[in-house]
Amino acid sequence: MIHCSKCRKTFLTLAGYRYHSNKTNSCVDPCDFDHTHDYINLSFESMEASQVCFESNEMDRSFVTRRSSSNQRLFICAQTTKDNIKDKRLKTNASRKTHDCPAKLFFKEASFCRCVSPVAGEKCELNRPSVQIRGCLQHSHPLERRNLRLSKAVKEDVVKLLEAGLTPNVIINKYHPAEKEDPASKPVTTGDVYSLVRRANLQGKNEGARKRDKF
Numbered sequence: 001m002i003h004c005s006k007c008r009k010t011f012l013t014l015a016g017y018r019y020h021s022n023k024t025n026s027c028v029d030p031c032d033f034d035h036t037h038d039y040i041n042l043s044f045e046s047m048e049a050s051q052v053c054f055e056s057n058e059m060d061r062s063f064v065t066r067r068s069s070s071n072q073r074l075f076i077c078a079q080t081t082k083d084n085i086k087d088k089r090l091k092t093n094a095s096r097k098t099h100d101c102p103a104k105l106f107f108k109e110a111s112f113c114r115c116v117s118p119v120a121g122e123k124c125e126l127n128r129p130s131v132q133i134r135g136c137l138q139h140s141h142p143l144e145r146r147n148l149r150l151s152k153a154v155k156e157d158v159v160k161l162l163e164a165g166l167t168p169n170v171i172i173n174k175y176h177p178a179e180k181e182d183p184a185s186k187p188v189t190t191g192d193v194y195s196l197v198r199r200a201n202l203q204g205k206n207e208g209a210r211k212r213d214k215f
């Protein structure tokens with residue numbers, strides 16, 4: 001295999017590498033929006049590990065899946081009007097403000113070069129399958145709380161607390177208080193907690209808590 005010294009992608013043939021290196025901007029991140037980019041460039045052992053990073057950083061608050069296959073994933077801004085978004089939920093929800101937003105994350109599983117100091121276009125002596133996350137996290141609009149989604153990490157935490165027998169009031173006030181200083185944080189609402197109760201089938205279990213809470 002032939003490696004690219006800049007982006008560490010590997011190619012089966014020298015012709016493949018030449019095509020890559022001759023193409024303008026093929027190594028750099030594909031964000032052509034006129035703003036201060038917030039590039040992300042991370043490497044993981046597996047798709048699972050990259051997904052864990054995505055979820056633990058609560059990137060799912062503002063990104064949705066656009067395309068997904070076993071070795072590639074594309075996440076785009078949840079509020080973008082770019083492309084013809086097939087997700088009807090996003091398209092038809094009139095209350096949701098939409099923007100021409102370029103923010104996106106691209107996950108790619110491939111054999112990447114691990115040579116210590118690769119020389120451009122030479123035979124790659126050390127490469128391993130791994131997953132790269134690349135993209136630009138910079139939105140073209142402010143992240144407004146009302147448009148953010150509740151992340152999977154927070155949802156799972158709320159369900160855990162509910163299962164431990166805590167009441168929605170305690171969960172919201174003590175464990176997930178609204179951080180007023182950070183407008184990009186997504187506060188957990190009573191409605192969120194109850195929809196999680198319903199979804200996690202905790203209805204019977206939390207009946208007592210529901211009465212004590214007096215909503």
Ligand SMILES: [Zn+2]
Nearest residue numbers: 004006007027
């Ligand atoms: Zn390259």
Ligand SMILES: [Zn+2]
Nearest residue numbers: 031037136138
């Ligand atoms: Zn950008």
Ligand SMILES: [Zn+2]
Nearest residue numbers: 003113115124
């Ligand atoms: Zn290499």
Ligand SMILES: [Zn+2]
Nearest residue numbers: 077101103139
């Ligand atoms: Zn955006």
